[in-house]
Amino acid sequence: MAAFLSERRQLILKLVVQEFVETATPVASDTLVRKYGLNFSSATVRNELAALEELGYLTHLHTSAGRVPTDIGYRYFVENLMDRLALSSAEQRMIRHQFYQVRGELDQWLQLAGAVLARTAQNASLVTPPRSDTLRFRSLELIAIHETMALAVLVFHGGTIKQQTLSFDSVRNGEDLRRIAARISDRCQDCTFTQIEELLTQAQTAPLDDFERLLYDLVVRAMRGYADQAAEQFYSDGLIEMLSQPEFIPALVREEDAVRAVERMRRTLELLKNGRALGPLIPQVLASDGVQVIIGGEHGEDAMREYSVVLARYGVDGSVTGVLGVIGPTRMAYPRSISTVRYISSVMSDLMSGLYGAEPRQPEE
Amino acid sequence: MAAFLSERRQLILKLVVQEFVETATPVASDTLVRKYGLNFSSATVRNELAALEELGYLTHLHTSAGRVPTDIGYRYFVENLMDRLALSSAEQRMIRHQFYQVRGELDQWLQLAGAVLARTAQNASLVTPPRSDTLRFRSLELIAIHETMALAVLVFHGGTIKQQTLSFDSVRNGEDLRRIAARISDRCQDCTFTQIEELLTQAQTAPLDDFERLLYDLVVRAMRGYADQAAEQFYSDGLIEMLSQPEFIPALVREEDAVRAVERMRRTLELLKNGRALGPLIPQVLASDGVQVIIGGEHGEDAMREYSVVLARYGVDGSVTGVLGVIGPTRMAYPRSISTVRYISSVMSDLMSGLYGAEPRQPEE
DNA sequence: ATTAGCACTCATACAACGAGAGTGCTAGCT
DNA sequence: AGCTAGCACTCTCGTTGTATGAGTGCTAAT
Numbered sequence: 001m002a003a004f005l006s007e008r009r010q011l012i013l014k015l016v017v018q019e020f021v022e023t024a025t026p027v028a029s030d031t032l033v034r035k036y037g038l039n040f041s042s043a044t045v046r047n048e049l050a051a052l053e054e055l056g057y058l059t060h061l062h063t064s065a066g067r068v069p070t071d072i073g074y075r076y077f078v079e080n081l082m083d084r085l086a087l088s089s090a091e092q093r094m095i096r097h098q099f100y101q102v103r104g105e106l107d108q109w110l111q112l113a114g115a116v117l118a119r120t121a122q123n124a125s126l127v128t129p130p131r132s133d134t135l136r137f138r139s140l141e142l143i144a145i146h147e148t149m150a151l152a153v154l155v156f157h158g159g160t161i162k163q164q165t166l167s168f169d170s171v172r173n174g175e176d177l178r179r180i181a182a183r184i185s186d187r188c189q190d191c192t193f194t195q196i197e198e199l200l201t202q203a204q205t206a207p208l209d210d211f212e213r214l215l216y217d218l219v220v221r222a223m224r225g226y227a228d229q230a231a232e233q234f235y236s237d238g239l240i241e242m243l244s245q246p247e248f249i250p251a252l253v254r255e256e257d258a259v260r261a262v263e264r265m266r267r268t269l270e271l272l273k274n275g276r277a278l279g280p281l282i283p284q285v286l287a288s289d290g291v292q293v294i295i296g297g298e299h300g301e302d303a304m305r306e307y308s309v310v311l312a313r314y315g316v317d318g319s320v321t322g323v324l325g326v327i328g329p330t331r332m333a334y335p336r337s338i339s340t341v342r343y344i345s346s347v348m349s350d351l352m353s354g355l356y357g358a359e360p361r362q363p364e365e
Numbered sequence: 366m367a368a369f370l371s372e373r374r375q376l377i378l379k380l381v382v383q384e385f386v387e388t389a390t391p392v393a394s395d396t397l398v399r400k401y402g403l404n405f406s407s408a409t410v411r412n413e414l415a416a417l418e419e420l421g422y423l424t425h426l427h428t429s430a431g432r433v434p435t436d437i438g439y440r441y442f443v444e445n446l447m448d449r450l451a452l453s454s455a456e457q458r459m460i461r462h463q464f465y466q467v468r469g470e471l472d473q474w475l476q477l478a479g480a481v482l483a484r485t486a487q488n489a490s491l492v493t494p495p496r497s498d499t500l501r502f503r504s505l506e507l508i509a510i511h512e513t514m515a516l517a518v519l520v521f522h523g524g525t526i527k528q529q530t531l532s533f534d535s536v537r538n539g540e541d542l543r544r545i546a547a548r549i550s551d552r553c554q555d556c557t558f559t560q561i562e563e564l565l566t567q568a569q570t571a572p573l574d575d576f577e578r579l580l581y582d583l584v585v586r587a588m589r590g591y592a593d594q595a596a597e598q599f600y601s602d603g604l605i606e607m608l609s610q611p612e613f614i615p616a617l618v619r620e621e622d623a624v625r626a627v628e629r630m631r632r633t634l635e636l637l638k639n640g641r642a643l644g645p646l647i648p649q650v651l652a653s654d655g656v657q658v659i660i661g662g663e664h665g666e667d668a669m670r671e672y673s674v675v676l677a678r679y680g681v682d683g684s685v686t687g688v689l690g691v692i693g694p695t696r697m698a699y700p701r702s703i704s705t706v707r708y709i710s711s712v713m714s715d716l717m718s719g720l721y722g723a724e725p726r727q728p729e730e
Numbered sequence: 731a732t733t734a735g736c737a738c739t740c741a742t743a744c745a746a747c748g749a750g751a752g753t754g755c756t757a758g759c760t
Numbered sequence: 761a762g763c764t765a766g767c768a769c770t771c772t773c774g775t776t777g778t779a780t781g782a783g784t785g786c787t788a789a790t
Contacts, residue, residue: 028752041764046753063770064752105529141506143520151526153518155508161516161528164470167719240638243631265630266608273605354514354532393783406733411784428739429783 005055005076008040012048013057014081017069021331024246026066071296074308074330078293082335087343091120099347106130106161109351110235113324113344118238120340121310122245123328126278128234130315130322130352132157134192135223139185140215142166142177150177152215154222157190157319162222168211180212184219193223236272238326247306247329267303277304277327278311285311285323291338291345296330306330310337314345315352324348370420370441377413378422379446382434386696389611391431436661439673439695443658447700452708456485464712471495471526474716475600478689478709483603486675486702487610488693491643493599495680495687495717497522499557500588504550505580507531507542515542517580519587522555522684527587533576545577549584558588601637603691612671612694632668642669642692643676650676650688656703656710661695671695675702679710680717689713 005013015036019027029049030042038045049067052058057073069077087095095116102108110127117125136157143151148171154162187205188196199205200216207213242248248265271277280300285292294309310332311325324345326337370378380401384392394414395407403410414432417423422438434442452460460481467473475492482490501522508516513536519527552570553561564570565581572578607613613630636642645665650657659674675697676690689710691702 026752030752042752043754043764043766044762047763050754060753062772063754064750064772066752138510139508141508141518143504143506143518145503145520151520153506153508153516153528155510155516163518163526163528240631240634243634248631249628263614266605266613269605269608391783395783407783408733408735408785409731412732415785425784427741428785429741429781431783 005052009048009052010081012045013052013069013073014077016049016052016058016067017073017077017081020067020069021333024331026061026068028066031066069331071298071330074295074334075298078295078334078338082338084339085335086339087120092343095120095343096347099351109348111237113348114235114237117324117326117340117344118241121238121326121328121333121337122241123326123332123337124236124238124242124272125324125326126234126236126272126311127324128278128282128322130160130320130348131226132160132320135160135226137188137191137193137196137219137223140181140188140219141185142181142215144172144174144177147171152218154219156223160226160320162226164218164222166214166218168214170211172211180208180215183208184212184215188219193220196220196223234275234278239269239272242328245329245331247331264306268307271301271303272327276301277307277309278323278325281309281311282323285313285325286321289313291342292325293334293338308332308334310334310341312341312345314348316349320352322348370417374413374417375446377410378417378434378438379442381414381417381423381432382438382442382446385432385434386698389696391426391433393431396431434696436663436695439660439699440663443660443699443703447703449704450700451704452485457708460485460708461712464716474713476602478713479600479602482689482691482705482709483606485705486603486691486693486698487606488691488697488702489601489603489607489637490689490691491599491601491637491676492689493643493647493687495525495685495713496591497525497685500525500591502553502556502558502561502584502588505546505553505584506550507546507580509537509539509542512536517583519584521588525591525685527591529583529587531579531583533579535576537576545573545580548573549577549580553584558585561585561588599640599643604634604637607693610694610696612696629671633672636666636668637692641666642672642674643688646674646676647688650678650690651686654678656707657690658699658703673697673699675699675706677706677710679713681714685717687713 012032015032016027019032019035029045032038032045033040033042049058052073053060053067057070057076058067059070060067086092098112098116099109102112106129110129114125114127117127138155138157141153141155143153145151145165148169149165149167150172152164152166154164156162187199191199196216197220200207207216243265268277277299281292281294291310291312294311296308297305299305299307299309306329307327308330309325309327311323313321313323315321325341326332328337377397380397381392384397384400394410397403397410398405398407414423417438418425418432422435422441423432424435425432451457463477463481464474467477471494475494479490479492482492503520503522506518506520508518510516510530513534514530514532515537517529517531519529521527552564556564561581562585565572572581608630633642642664646657646659656675656677659676661673662670664670664672664674671694672692673695674690674692676688678686678688680686690706691697693702
């Protein structure tokens with residue numbers, strides 16, 4: 001991958017990326033010299049820029065425009081040139097503090113993670129709920145709402161909860177419900193849904209009556225449904241932050257792009273909403289440790305060609321895992337995005353450990 | 366309000382609104398004559414248009430541009446001119462069918478209501494969860510997650526549920542938890558949070574120990590929190606639908622507006638997100654029956670000047686109520702939006718009746 | 731009261747132009 | 761050989777001027 005680049009070319013590439021990320025305008029040779037006090041002239045820089053362009057790291061919109069990094073350029077930057085700075089400890093403290101304040105509510109954690117990611121990276125964020133690939137039943141509780149209606153709460157290993165209201169024909173009192181729920185809870189302890197299905201075929205554990213059968217059905221369907229809707233559900237935040245990026249402000253962009261900015265925006269929203277932006281990447285992220293960066297066209301989807309995604313897994317190994325990250329224009333502050341994603345994922349992992357019962361690991365970095 | 370308008374002026378105003386809603390371009394006098402086969406000339410129409418403009422129902426962007434309805438024009442249309450058509454029974458069936466398929470899950474109902482509203486009205490939708498102004502406690506269940514951690518599920522009248530994980534110092538078994546939960550459930554039956562607070566000050570119902578005190582605290586805090594975050598939580602959908610309206614497609618709009626389309630869009634998103642678009646209207650909607658229409662500047666917020674909101678209350682009188690509706694450019698298909706909102710609100714009301722235990726009412730219209 | 735006819739206004743599209751930015755190249759310097 | 765100063769060249773962008781066409785507002789005739 002890493003074609004060899006002379007020290008100077010590396011420096012110049014790095015500066016181009018940083019400058020472009022900062023200003024969002026194509027960077028000119030003498031801007032580099034002036035702004036960073038390089039001890040060689042703009043003509044030299046021009047030669048190097050031309051070489052870097054030849055090698056595929058940079059492009060040119062037209063003759064008299066400055067240089068812009070290509071996907072390959074960004075990739076090289078992320079891989080080799082980037083300063084890997086962590087979030088300041090003040091920021092870390094602040095973030096931790098916020099999570100501490102909503103102690104105990106998974107939904108809120110997810111939402112908060114999304115909000116913090118968005119704010120810190122100034123881009124849109126995505127957070128999938130933590131999931132277990134083999135969901136195991138823990139217990140069922142039935143809470144009477146009135147005589148012929150109850151709330152079924154299914155608790156699974158790893159803290160996943162599903163709730164559903166349930167109506168039935170015959171009148172049942174609380175004690176009755178409790179007894180049946182306990183029976184089912186006991187029998188299905190630690191089972192996957194296929195195991196529960198097997199159980200049902202065995203004579204000695206056959207359901208007592210129609211009602212109990214109904215409940216088993218509910219459990220199996222819920223667990224099966226959980227497996228199906230794998231990557232379809234997720235939290236998203238930071239639309240506004242992303243849309244505040246210059247890419248989406250026509251006044252700052254070339255005329256023609258201005259007209260298409262909205263079109264692009266709409267398509268992006270669509271991608272975000274239906275999960276096509278994230279879905280295909282999830283297996284890849286789950287299968288690997290650390291932060292994954294997908295830059296522009298590296299993502300298969302054509303509509304994603306102008307966007308980058310920074311993702312990380314979080315959760316507890318072998319139990320529940322989710323994916324979180326940020327998405328934004330390829331012109332993204334990668335160091336900041338990456339360290340934010342890394343940090344939040346470690347915080348979330350700790351929280352999940354807590355939920356699942358393991359001791360929290362020491363916070364990373 | 367309704368200044369008298371001659372039959373013909375009413376007709377012309379109605380046609381202008383309909384035509385503008387349909388085409389999104391200012392409507393010219395002879396377009397009306399041609400398209401609707403009026404039996405008087407464009408010159409006559411021009412005179413009437415001028416009169417309607419004088420009266421405040423229409424405007425003009427510049428001399429040689431067609432007419433556009435003002436907020437007042439839309440208001441008159443909605444109040445007096447609109448054809449009040451209901452959704453076709455085929456559409457009604459289809460919608461009901463969808464709700465039927467997710468029987469039992471409140472969250473999904475809300476989400477579905479949002480999706481259907483958005484799709485049917487081709488605009489953004491908003492749905493607040495059903496709430497009771499005086500939340501009454503029904504029961505508390507504690508579900509062990511592991512030795513020092515449990516899931517607390519609080520059930521309130523009207524089907525509202527709140528869940529929270531809870532960790533504690535000493536080891537407690539399931540029986541222990543069940544006993545305490547039952548004790549609390551029993552004592553707080555049907556109480557509002559102020560009543561629970563009172564209970565706690567009375568000696569004979571004082572908590573047994575720190576753990577029970579912790580739980581009471583949790584309950585009271587949850588109920589209080591519920592009251593606080595009144596209008597801050599809601600589902601929203603249909604952004605894409607709204608952004609597909611011509612108002613947001615620069616190519617179709619005057620040059621200058623094109624540049625600001627995105628700016629406007631961003632501000633709109635912000636309004637939608639933080640609830641300022643909806644929040645101030647909720648009391649008004651809750652206090653009144655039927656569908657409320659707020660057109661453009663009638664909404665106090667300046668950023669809402671170009672948007673209209675169609676809202677209705679849903680739920681069960683005296684128990685739980687929520688608000689749902691659509692939001693979009695003032696150039697909105699009001700008849701369709703209104704009938705959609707009305708229908709969905711009646712469907713949701715029926716569902717809520719089911720949850721709360723009352724018999725479903727006969728479907729409206 | 732209605733309408734035909736026409737002058738007038740204004741937005742929009744298009745072309746021409748000048749200015750400025752930034753490159754690419756060449757020739758000279760170290 | 762590597763670097764740099766200088767300069768011609770290219771292309772965008774903002775401006776100006778002009779033609780066009782849509783649609784009104786008015787007036788005079790019916």
